[in-house]
Amino acid sequence: MLVAPEVLPTYLVNTLIRAFLYAAVAITVDILWGFTGILTFGQSAFFGFGAYAAALVFTHAGFGPGLALIAFGVAIVGAMLLALLVGWFAFHPGASPLYGSVITLVLPIVVSQLLYSGGSFTGSSSGLSGFESFDLSLEAWFRIAGVFLIATTAGVWLFLRSDGGRILEAIRDNEQRCEYLGIDVSRVKILLMMACGAIASCAGFLFACVQMVVAPEYAGFAFGTELLMWVALGGRGTLIGPLIGTLLLDTSTSYLSGSLPFLWKLLSGLAFVVVIVALPQGLLPALASAIRRAWRRGAPASVAPTAEVELHSADPQPLAGLASAGRLALSVKDVHKRFGSLQVLRGIGFAVRPNELLSLIGPNGAGKTTLMRCIADGAERSSGTVRLNDHDIRHSSPAACVALGAGRKFQNANVFDSLTVAQSMRVARTRLKRPSLWRRERALALPTAALEVMRATGLDRQLHVASRDLSHGMKQALELAMVLALEPSVLLLDEPTAGLTKAERTLIGRILLDLTQSHTLCVLLVEHDLDFVHEISTRIIVLHQGQIVLDGSVEEVVNSDLVREIYAGAATPGAHG
């Protein structure tokens, strides 16, 4: 780094300065796309923003230390505000990933077109040039750009391997699970976009200072997709891959595009298509694993290798001080749910006290899962009131309902495939204990309920196994433990015994009984296995065609004729005319 600029030819030095800055932007693309799963075309817009901030100030107001500081401030703060606006559109609750990507596509188009239409203020299609900038040698700029790239990479690497970085992977793997763990996914994405926008803008600012020429193309859609290409070819989600990929490709392009302009673009386009279709992990990782196989080395270290983790018991924080535990853990009044003209739930009303284990049974299509959804997500029901711990959930998002005490476990084991057991539990604990943004903590404090589940099922001996490698039963147990880490007061379980062996079912049954008896929570259980329900419930509600037909003790319900009819059909055909 110190010697290189003196030794290398000037053209290469110039190219590398640009490549270093582009690589920093490519890293932000990798954070957003490779690690968090947000396909973004728009990082070029932030780069262009930073570049034009410098160019506009230096062209129209002149150059000086004070002005440079102002320009830098505008670049960073302005980019973050722009990112906030984009994020508000792209990541609003209920936005599909496609819509999010569409917005990141619209951004560079709008920015570059606005620059084109700016007349002499922005220089239109010819851009701005000839403005005064820092009086530094090319060699000095090389070192500055290099240090910037290294600093950015180091900072990002530190963040990604920290406990906080695991949240990005959690969002990429299973956004819904994150929402239902109380993590405000929209907010995380917006903050991420603001940080990445600021970094890209900084790179653009430096670019303008070095080149002393800016043009609208730098903020445009074509550059945005080129960044994606570099990241895809270099290997998305690896950090080093995009960095090397950008350096290699951008440098090659500037040398080769002079001699074989169209062929080069054709080849890189072709490589891009091939990579997306056949080698989604990227060219460099594919090459790396081929080399590794040739040299017969061990498994590659991921960006975040697992560290030693110790489990501790956490101090209870029921409802994290947001609301006091109510007399009734859950109160449902006159809830209806309509899908267009189809009435799925009609006039549902019941109340549950802490320490109750309530089973919800009924034939398929009776509305059981819909009812669970209406309790855990304030936007689901069409009318009626749901109160968690005496707080009306109104139209709260799933994350907000978690804050009021809801903990929902889904029917199929809904976990984070690429995270280990320990990492998943730490992500689950995020709402109550913010993970560090740069460190990897050794200690992991979990509530006793979660610890009991982990010990009883043996998860505490599989802390470093990736969730996707767990057996089905263990995944179910892990999800249960994650939900318990929230310290919920209402535990909503959707068919917890689905796909479990007999031994596992008995274990889960015992755990659930234990939970209601020794901890202050109530359990609401949807089940088809009537034997299981009989063994562990204190109360059963029977749902049929969207209505409650029976609400009583286990004895009452099991011996009722009505239930027998509903489940087994009429004893004599035609007996009910």
Place this chain on the structure above:
Amino acid sequence: MSAALEVSGLTAGYGGAMVLHGLSLSVQPGEIVALLGKNGVGKSTLLKTVMGLLAARDGTVSLFGESVSRLPAYQVARRPLAYAPQEKALFQDLSVEQNLRLGLRDAGSFERRFARIADVFPVLATRLKQRAGTLSGGEQKMLLVSRALLASPKLILVDEISEGLQPSVIGRLATVLREEREQSGTAMLIVEQNVGFALTMADRYLLLKRGEIVGQGKVDSPRSADQLAAQLGV
């Protein structure tokens, strides 16, 4: 003569969890078999695997003596069989007539074939141009059965058709299916939670629990059907 449907050692499921564990059963030509069991035991999974909509982990499926185990779903569906799924069984936004036409491979024979159906379910003839989504629950099931019968299949797979229906409609459907078997010798595999309904039609029943057959028997007379239903209840 080979069985209409022969399933052997079938293991299938979703994701990591297997729902069927080495299941074997057969349906002879002209026979009506009832497959009974509570929710979640694997009844729908079995039908989906037979149809090729779900890939089996292990085991084989044969239709009329020919193996269909590795075939894509659309090729299985082109055999002389019909499948009435439990949910999302109709195209809600298409008309009754369009839904029926999609049940036929050759468009030309529609008029002739529909005449037969109109005798059985006259209400459908009056609603041909109506959107399927606007029909009542009972009428939608009638449409579903009509579509299954339209191509005169040799085997019909029915998944919980009685669900959510009034007893009178259930009775009508049972009669129609029984008569189809009397007239055309169609074999049927009736998957049901509603034991009473299933046993009014079946010659033989199989009990499914957690992905395995745990019991079976013959249904000799209507009276024994009642006794069985009482025995098999909650």
Place this chain on the structure above:
Amino acid sequence: MTLVLDMLTTAAILYGVAAGLLIVFGVMKIINFAHGAFLTVGGYAALLVTHLGWNPWWSLPVAFAVGGACGAIVERLVMKPLYKRPLDAILATWGLAIVIGQCITLVFDRGVQFVQSPLTGAIDFLGISYSSYRLFVIPLSLAVVGLLGWMMNGSRLGLVTRAVIMNEDLARALGINTGMVRLATFSLGAGLAGLAGALITPLSSVDPNMGVPWLVNAFMIVMVSGVSLVSLGVACLVLGSAQVLVSTWANPILGGLTIVVLAAVILRVRPEGFARA
């Protein structure tokens, strides 16, 4: 009056361009970013017709055929592995667009060229003079889309395609070869794009990048319009007119942004867009 005609003709052009994209999006649930490239291919097919000295009206069916053929090849080679990965499909088709664009440049060279228009001159009526060909685009576009609509609603292929759009698993369970339907649909979409390209070129010119601005606008309109050809028409009319109005009263560059920005805002407020509830 010229303004009204401009709005109608712009809407008609957008309709023609977006129809193919809509069909593909409806059946395959993915956005084909190579649509603009197929459009360009159609434009160059028209150029070829001009170079060969044939009657310019031939450019329409030739462009349709060439576009369709390209689409079929792309579907088999590239699209099949990507059906489960819609976001990756956007990227792969964009890469493809670059590849196609470069191939065209290598064959035809990158300059702007002109095709011969099938209709020349202007029509005088209601006190103004308006380009005959531009005016003719309206019935032409409506005819194409009308044909498409008739096919979707009146033919067996159309019925089968609509079934696949609504419920692919059920379609498979009824014996429909959904793989073939996807191939036919994608080829049709590409053919329509080619046809639209041949339709537009007499109005301006041909160059290897002509498809890009159309792609983005068409893509945003498709996102906003749901899956029916009727709501697509409404969307084209509303957004196309807005574009013309902004271009005329404010600034042509801002006009170029109108569709894109309006569509993004509409979707934020009403995620179903123009589709009927």
